[in-house]
Amino acid sequence: MPTVRGKRGRRGIGGLLGVVLLVALTGCGSSSKSGGTVLGSTPKNADVVVSRVDSVTRYDPDKLQITLNKDVSFTVLNKDSVVHNVTIPAFAIDMDVAPGQVINVKIPAVTQAPRDGFFTFYCKYHQSQGEAGRITVSK
Secondary structure, X not given: OOOOOOHHHHHOOOOOOOOOEOOOOOOOOOOOOOOOEEEOOOOOOOOEEEEEEOOEEEEEOOEEEEEOOOOEEEEEEEOOXXXXXXXXXXXXXXXXXXXXXXXXXXXXOOOOOOOOOEEXXXXXXXXXXXXEEEXXXXX
């Protein structure tokens, strides 16, 4: 079952704003000790939502988790009024997401976790404002 960390994740599996995925998903979540959303279940909305809260644009959730040796995909919904982006340098992913649009991000199977245990993802337009996250690799 997907997991998400934080206030919105605890709000939950029913009316959530969307979290989780794996090859054709669209969001759901629950509280977790792992510190991230496990990608790879069947969703309802979007796995990751970009929105502006108190003048700060962010990904929700900003911590995702993938499993070694599995292709993964997740959806990103832009709830803001400006274009955002999902950049994952380790996979040469650079995708814009227009206001109101949902995109599907595909990550190829990871055969070995990076030395620090995670990959970063960010919005190339708003990274300096904190719009970034981590994708942790588990076995």
